[in-house]
Amino acid sequence: MGNDSYRVTRRIFGVGVFGAGVVASSLAGIAPARAQGTPKRGGTLVATWGGGEPQACYVPAGGGSSPTFSSSKLFERLGNRTMEGKFQGELAESWKPSADFKSYTIKIRKGVKFHDGKDMTVDDVVYSISEIWKKYAAASALTDFAGVAAPDAETVVMTFNTPIPEFFFSSLLCGNVNYIVPKHVYAGSDPVTNPANNAPIGTGPWKFKEWVRGSHFEYVKHDAYWRKDMPYMDRLIIRYVRDPAGRAAAMEAGDIHIGVFNPVAPPDIKRLTGTGKFVATPKGYEESVWSTTLECNMRNPIFAKREVRQAMFHAVDRSFIAKTVYYGYARPGTSPIYSPNKEFFTADTYKTGFDPKKAAALLDAAGFPKKADGKRFAVNLLAAGWFTENGKIGAYVKQALEDVGIAVNLSVPDRPTSIKRIYTDYDFDMAISNQANPSEPVPSTTQYFTTDGIKKGVPFRNANGYSNPEVDALVAKIKVETDPAKRKELVFQFEKIITVEAPLLPLVELESITVASTKVQNHSNDPNYLAATWYDIWLAS
Amino acid sequence: MAGELASSTASPRITRGSSRRVAALRLLRRRLIQAVPLMLGVVVINFVLIQLAPGSFLELMTAENQVSDPATIALLRKTYGLDDPVWLQLLKYIWALMRFDFGFSYRQNIPVIDAISVHLPATLLLMISSITLALAVGIAAGVVASMKVRTVWDTLVSVVAMFFFAAPGFWLGIMLIVLFSVKLGWLPVGGMATIGGASSGFAAVLDILHHLLLPTLALGLFYAAVYTRVMRSSMLEVAQLDFVRTARAKGLSRNRVTISHVLRNALLPVVTILGVQMGTVLAGSVVIESVFSWPGVGSLLFDSVSSRNYPVVLGIMVLGSLMVIAANIAVDLVYMWLDPRIEIR
Numbered sequence: 001m002g003n004d005s006y007r008v009t010r011r012i013f014g015v016g017v018f019g020a021g022v023v024a025s026s027l028a029g030i031a032p033a034r035a036q037g038t039p040k041r042g043g044t045l046v047a048t049w050g051g052g053e054p055q056a057c058y059v060p061a062g063g064g065s066s067p068t069f070s071s072s073k074l075f076e077r078l079g080n081r082t083m084e085g086k087f088q089g090e091l092a093e094s095w096k097p098s099a100d101f102k103s104y105t106i107k108i109r110k111g112v113k114f115h116d117g118k119d120m121t122v123d124d125v126v127y128s129i130s131e132i133w134k135k136y137a138a139a140s141a142l143t144d145f146a147g148v149a150a151p152d153a154e155t156v157v158m159t160f161n162t163p164i165p166e167f168f169f170s171s172l173l174c175g176n177v178n179y180i181v182p183k184h185v186y187a188g189s190d191p192v193t194n195p196a197n198n199a200p201i202g203t204g205p206w207k208f209k210e211w212v213r214g215s216h217f218e219y220v221k222h223d224a225y226w227r228k229d230m231p232y233m234d235r236l237i238i239r240y241v242r243d244p245a246g247r248a249a250a251m252e253a254g255d256i257h258i259g260v261f262n263p264v265a266p267p268d269i270k271r272l273t274g275t276g277k278f279v280a281t282p283k284g285y286e287e288s289v290w291s292t293t294l295e296c297n298m299r300n301p302i303f304a305k306r307e308v309r310q311a312m313f314h315a316v317d318r319s320f321i322a323k324t325v326y327y328g329y330a331r332p333g334t335s336p337i338y339s340p341n342k343e344f345f346t347a348d349t350y351k352t353g354f355d356p357k358k359a360a361a362l363l364d365a366a367g368f369p370k371k372a373d374g375k376r377f378a379v380n381l382l383a384a385g386w387f388t389e390n391g392k393i394g395a396y397v398k399q400a401l402e403d404v405g406i407a408v409n410l411s412v413p414d415r416p417t418s419i420k421r422i423y424t425d426y427d428f429d430m431a432i433s434n435q436a437n438p439s440e441p442v443p444s445t446t447q448y449f450t451t452d453g454i455k456k457g458v459p460f461r462n463a464n465g466y467s468n469p470e471v472d473a474l475v476a477k478i479k480v481e482t483d484p485a486k487r488k489e490l491v492f493q494f495e496k497i498i499t500v501e502a503p504l505l506p507l508v509e510l511e512s513i514t515v516a517s518t519k520v521q522n523h524s525n526d527p528n529y530l531a532a533t534w535y536d537i538w539l540a541s
Numbered sequence: 542m543a544g545e546l547a548s549s550t551a552s553p554r555i556t557r558g559s560s561r562r563v564a565a566l567r568l569l570r571r572r573l574i575q576a577v578p579l580m581l582g583v584v585v586i587n588f589v590l591i592q593l594a595p596g597s598f599l600e601l602m603t604a605e606n607q608v609s610d611p612a613t614i615a616l617l618r619k620t621y622g623l624d625d626p627v628w629l630q631l632l633k634y635i636w637a638l639m640r641f642d643f644g645f646s647y648r649q650n651i652p653v654i655d656a657i658s659v660h661l662p663a664t665l666l667l668m669i670s671s672i673t674l675a676l677a678v679g680i681a682a683g684v685v686a687s688m689k690v691r692t693v694w695d696t697l698v699s700v701v702a703m704f705f706f707a708a709p710g711f712w713l714g715i716m717l718i719v720l721f722s723v724k725l726g727w728l729p730v731g732g733m734a735t736i737g738g739a740s741s742g743f744a745a746v747l748d749i750l751h752h753l754l755l756p757t758l759a760l761g762l763f764y765a766a767v768y769t770r771v772m773r774s775s776m777l778e779v780a781q782l783d784f785v786r787t788a789r790a791k792g793l794s795r796n797r798v799t800i801s802h803v804l805r806n807a808l809l810p811v812v813t814i815l816g817v818q819m820g821t822v823l824a825g826s827v828v829i830e831s832v833f834s835w836p837g838v839g840s841l842l843f844d845s846v847s848s849r850n851y852p853v854v855l856g857i858m859v860l861g862s863l864m865v866i867a868a869n870i871a872v873d874l875v876y877m878w879l880d881p882r883i884e885i886r
Contacts, residue, residue: 044736044737046736052844053840053844055648055649055848056649056650193650195650197650198650212736212836213656213659213660213836213841214659214660214663214834214835214836214837214840214841215732215733215736215834215836216732216736218736218737235737237736237737239732239736239834240834241731241834242831242834242840242843243711243715243831243832243834245715245832246715246718246730246731246831246832246833246834249715249718249719249722249723249730249731250730250731250834252723253722253723253726253729253730255729255730255731413595414596414847415596415601415847415848416594416595416596416597416598416600416601416847416848416849417594417595417596419596419600419601419604420595420596420597420600421595423604424600457600457603457604457614458603458604459604
């Protein structure tokens, strides 16, 4: 089955800055699934994703991709981002900063109703921001939040202790689970344990009907949805199939129409698209780019020397990982800001490309020559077991490091153990982990490198202990710089420093894939499609 | 228990008439008394094993909720009783169990018994249907093979049994899906019922049976293969015994001898294995439920282990053990019914 059989297009968000490499060539020349003809109304769409059932339909703090997927069809955010990268209002009609950028005025959309028939008001917005965002959904981003108030029935004003860049604020309004929740349902309760989390009431195009645990969610059309005559379809089913082969079979049998976030194994992508009944596309993940990272624990004196850290990356062939482990659905990573990020990615950074000789020379220069047994030193490499690919990469990295004289003890613990060992116990010398980063680098990306990102027991932060006053000061400037051009330049500086320092760098940027029946129209049209509302999706006859 | 039963058959005490009922009740009482320390052992061992596993549900929960505030974490530890020493947590758990309180699943925000009871019927249905299939096919195939010993039928049965014995459940499940769901389109790929289909009445029953067929085959055919092999050898062994020869000498037909005399006695080893395998059928359902998206306890157990949702894991272990104990008691009673000469000690 050759590449000709693909019916997909790869139109990477922010393309052109960094070569798409292997993936681009394997998916080139393929048309996207786009709306064809007049949308058909009615019917049921069955969707799945490449993971398991959530712990709750809605988790105020996010809770991972699964509850984000299930809740994002029921709730809505104030803002949204288009595939072209523009911010647009969703439950907000508009927003604008004050002259000093310390407050933002948000005009709230009128005529929006919750699923229980009650009107959405500014009180719901104020409650959501102060009680849900600040405490759970966006706590790490709202460190300089001063307050929120509603001066009139259509306006909400958010104030901050420091100037807040417009891009940061707009990104905040579009945050994955920065929803507007009904105050009348959540006020006076613990939002984390509120029973409504398992049968949410939102403003979204889909209304919760049923959760058959272990099987599926059933949502029905929200008849009072504010977007006129939307959604097109009557029902949306989110079905959970644990096994990727089972998902592929269910799609092939016509039981599932669309699967997001790598629903099937790479060989099945080729098989399914080869039938002509399915399309596969990497579109729809531009605002949530995943990577597989390698980090060095600075608490180990060996890694205190920058040359040693650089050598670790020079010893590893990232292209090999992309081709072999990810079947080409990945590309080598070069910077802490990923290549699809058209605002902040720069290719002008220090390159830690595959060069074993350079790695050996750096290790020699750092004072770690090969001993009589051919080894320089030994490290414990932990590959986080939440993705099976991490274990395979771990096996390869072990070989690659042994080739330059480093003895490696590899372990691949399961998810809870990995989280504990990496983020609570710091029990690793090197770790293979994963990140999913949006375009706005603060704090999602920067917290892996700043001193204030070192928070014992909090995962997906700075676990390697890297602390550099220069980086801290730079990130502090990025946080408050309101001139877009100057801010971009500061982020470029950040990237240059981090690539030279190399405490943590991406090995590969992952190519997330959506697989859909050719009948499914208007899909993959949001840069964070897993978390989009899917209000305009429809099924052709 | 079944093992003890097998050894006791070496010195059977002959019982007859109404004394059989008394013996059965005595057995039931004895088994129930024995079940108490057994359950206690199950609870203690599982509790300790779970405590030994690295990572906790609290760590995972705070991770997923990005909670970093030490005061909040301390409050959560206190709320969930994790501040208590392990032995006190165990005692509290046992005390709660004695009041049929299986604890609370903080991850799902519902009582453990509710979390399990949502999934339990699906697993019981799958287990019962698989065991029924395994017994029916295994006994029938074993009888045929023994009656046609050293013929092409015997060889065919043996080869097919060996195939299903060797085939991993998950592989067999996927192959069944590919053949019957994807290629032929006869049966659904997974799930327990058609989403949005009939929720009650005969149509709903038919719909569930339609969904049940493939997982039942995937889980049951392995055990059918086991029973086939055991039944065949047991039939051949019993057929050599004196009382069978006597029955033949009395002029009874071959079928009458086989069914009334050989089959009934040959069933004893199958019944013994059935009791022993109840636990493995439950374990096997974890894999099969995953392949077929069957909304049973297996899926819940898998998720709960992955998320260190200890209360649910323990609850499933306790209920699973209770099921196995109950099944073994039933097997002992069936054993007595099959062979009236035996009183199990």
